[in-house]
Amino acid sequence: MEENSMAEVFNDIKKPENLVYSKSKVLTDNVMHYCPGCSHGVVHRILAEVIEELGVQDKTIGVAPVGCSVLMYNYIDIDWQEAAHGRAPAVGTAINRLWPEKIVFTYQGDGDLAAIGTAETIHACNRGENMIMLFINNGIYGMTGGQMAPTTLKGMKSSTCPFGREPAQDGNPLKITELLAQLPGTSLVTRQAVHTPAAVRKTKKALLKAFENQKQKKGTSVIEVVSTCNSGWKMTPVESNKWMAENMFPFYPLGDFKDE
Amino acid sequence: MAKMIGLIEVDIETCKGCSLCVEACPTSVIELAEEVNGKGYNYAYMENPDACIGCANCSMVCPDSCITVYRKKVEMV
Amino acid sequence: MSELRLMKGNEAIAEAAIRCGADGYFGYPITPQSEVMETLMTLRPWETTGMVVLQAESEVASINMLYGGAGSGKRVMTSSSSPGISLMQEGLSYMAGAELPCLVANVVRGGPGLGTIQPSQSDYFQSVKGGGHGDYKLIVLAPASVQEMADFVELGFDLAFKYRNPAMILSDGMIGQMMEKVELSPQKERWTNEEIEKMHPWATTGKRPDRERNIITSVELDSEAHETFNNKLQAKYREIEENEVRYELTDVEDADYLIVAYGSSARISAAAIEILREKGIKAGLLRPITLYPFPSKKIKELSGGLKGVLSVEMSSGQMVEDVRLAVEGKVKVEHFGRYGGVVHSPEEVANALEQKLNGGK
Structure with a gap:
């Protein structure tokens, strides 16, 4: 195609009526600080999209964790509280109890939700706090530089299990989502991923369901997103997705554990 | 016969060159540029624009929300 | 209508919380303060005022529930005793760092460790010096009666919100457990959500289209900016020190000796002063009502005409350090106190003053 005619075609397509996808208005203009290819960005994006599509920007309160996503309040244009490490479910509990008409979600990594904050996680779910708990599981501590997480796989290397996780020394990887599905307070418990367009669409669907559950006061919705940490894993983003599918999914199988 | 023609616009300065969109594109439209942006990243661009069907798979996996997608149905003569 | 009742200090806290229009109580049982939540759960204020009461894990x-509640502009409180308060230090540091108002009642028991369930005043340092990590202060109120246990709930909330800073009622097992006559305030309305949004525009109540998003956080990765923020906190503490010092004086006009004592020890010391005065020793009492801000200026002012100062506290000597700093070496300052759960008697206090300051006669 000639240069001129190509420009003409582009101008013909690039019209508002032909718009298929553009950045959510609930996302701010701040460039995310995450490493290239980080799953956090995708989850943030679909979270913002869900908030925009449901028209709940003015009533959604997010609780950010400690970890790579500690500054996520810079990216999604809603009211935020940044909780101490592991305490997001306790912080969210109070907001939910004191402002029952609002929508509350927590966003935590594996160290935050499944190590230091295990008690808060389990008890918020067991009380059935009417909130959404998003759990990013990439099997490593990203922010502090790649240490072992509660969800690090057997044999998987990290800076604090440099020769691979050995259960005798390091304990076993924790399937906390399966555990949370046992609790009567949870209504939706699902494990998803965002490594392919189809996976992203499914995770977004789960999020929409979780927001709907909160509206219907169904209790706690838990969405785990098995994620990559290409810097921590020392791979390219594309390799990380492949490695995740081959190694993480067999131990952390995707799908719904509970949908009541 | 009708055909979908698509167009993506990449926010070059926001793109981190992670290449997840390159991988997700079903019609091999996207490549990373030889040049770098202000942050030093080889940003994504349409190497084969003719092949774009506007499916938005690239924007779906983009962690930095830097891809805008357009699509138009055209009648082929 | 206000109401006259005979009740325990711990029960008075619960009653006062409901009556002053508190929005939420989040707590965990620990002796000797469990009656606070037991009373609230029995009174079921969620059916009357709408106050939320939750037993946490x-x-x-x-304390992190308080962070969430305070961050959304609500009047929230907890109560605990020493080991539980130690566990809350992380959260208190975060709340001070995020400038969140809340009320924490500490009904102190003897430590360290699991210690004893008997009264003590050995949490002074933890309460007035910050307690957790970083440069911060709590506003600390020290009740010496069941009446003050009740009154300081509303005062604590008022000060906490005035300065956007956590406030603490530093009590002890004696005040918490003993029964006294108390006049309870009439029921006040809780703030409406509209009032909260108006009064606390910083609170996370949902981002309205007409304002920027509100962010409650204590993280600032730019050191220069964080120093600026710390300077702002320090300026706030200087303001608190300037405006909020509270204390009570007894028999100081002609006194040769001054006892400085708070809470239970102040009551015991008041009796000791009578014993001393019967013996012809002119002793007076300064009872700090606020432990932070500490009445340093007043102590310094009084110290000029004194022969000695005795800090009486159920600890091995914590507040005595602040008393010494206050007098700036002008007069001898000694400490007396039983500790580890033992409560000193007025006679012991009177003897200690004689032994340590009056030549041991």
């Missing part, structure tokens, strides 16, 4: 969770 730990003190760690309780």
Whole structure:
């Protein structure tokens, strides 16, 4: 195609009526600080999209964790509280109890939700706090530089299990989502991923369901997103997705554990 | 016969060159540029624009929300 | 209508919380303060005022529930005793760092460790010096009666919101457990959500289209900016020190000796002063009502005409350090106190003053 005619075609397509996808208005203009290819960005994006599509920007309160996503309040244009490490479910509990008409979600990594904050996680779910708990599981501590997480796989290397996780020394990887599905307070418990367009669409669907559950006061919705940490894993983003599918999914199988 | 023609616009300065969109594109439209942006990243661009069907798979996996997608149905003569 | 009742200090806290229009209580049982939540759960204020009461899974969770509640502009409180308060230090540091108002009642028991369930005043340092990590202060009120246990709930909330800073009622097992006559305030309305949004525009109540998003956080990765923020906190503490010092004086006009004592020890010391005065020793009492801000200026002012100062506290000597700093070496300052759960008697206090300051006669 000639240069001129190509420009003409582009101008013909690039019209508002032909718009298929553009950045959510609930996302701010701040460039995310995450490493290239980080799953956090995708989850943030679909979270913002869900908030925009449901028209709940003015009533959604997010609780950010400690970890790579500690500054996520810079990216999604809603009211935020940044909780101490592991305490997001306790912080969210109070907001939910004191402002029952609002929508509350927590966003935590594996160290935050499944190590230091295990008690808060389990008890918020067991009380059935009417909130959404998003759990990013990439099997490593990203922010502090790649240490072992509660969800690090057997044999998987990290800076604090440099020769691979050995259960005798390091304990076993924790399937906390399966555990949370046992609790009567949870209504939706699902494990998803965002490594392919189809996976992203499914995770977004789960999020929409979780927001709907909160509206219907169904209790706690838990969405785990098995994620990559290409810097921590020392791979390219594309390799990380492949490695995740081959190694993480067999131990952390995707799908719904509970949908009541 | 009708055909979908698509167009993506990449926010070059926001793109981190992670290449997840390159991988997700079903019609091999996207490549990373030889040049770098202000942050030093080889940003994504349409190497084969003719092949774009506007499916938005690239924007779906983009962690930095830097891809805008357009699509138009055209009648082929 | 106000109401006259005979009740325990711990029960008075619960009653006062409901009556002053508190929005939420989040706590975890621990002796000797469990009556606070027991009373609230019996009174079921969620059916009357709409106050939320929740038994949390730990003190760690309780204080972080306060973070969430305070961050959304609500008047929230907890109560605990020493070991539980130690667990809350992380959360208190975060709340001070995020400038969140809340009320924490500490009904102190003897430590360290699991210690004893008997009264003590050995949490002074932890309460007035910050307690957790970083440069911060709590506003600390020290009640010496069941009446003050009740009154300081509303005062604590008022000060906490005035300065956007956590406030603490530093009590002890004696005040918490003993029964006294107390006049309870009439029921006040809780703030409406509209009032909260108006009064606390910083609170996370949902981002309205007409304002920027509100962010409650204590993280600032730019050191220069963080120093600026710390300077702002320090300026706030200087303002508190300037405006909020509270104390009570007894028999200081002609006194040769001054006892400085708070809470239970102040009551015991008041009796000791009578014993001393019967013996012809002119002793007076300064009872700090606020432990932070500490009445340093007043102590310094009084110290000029004194022969000695005795800090009486149920600890091995914590507040005495602040008394010494206050007098700036002008007069001898000694400490007396039983500790580890033992409560000193007025006679012991009177003897200690004679032994340590009046030549041991």
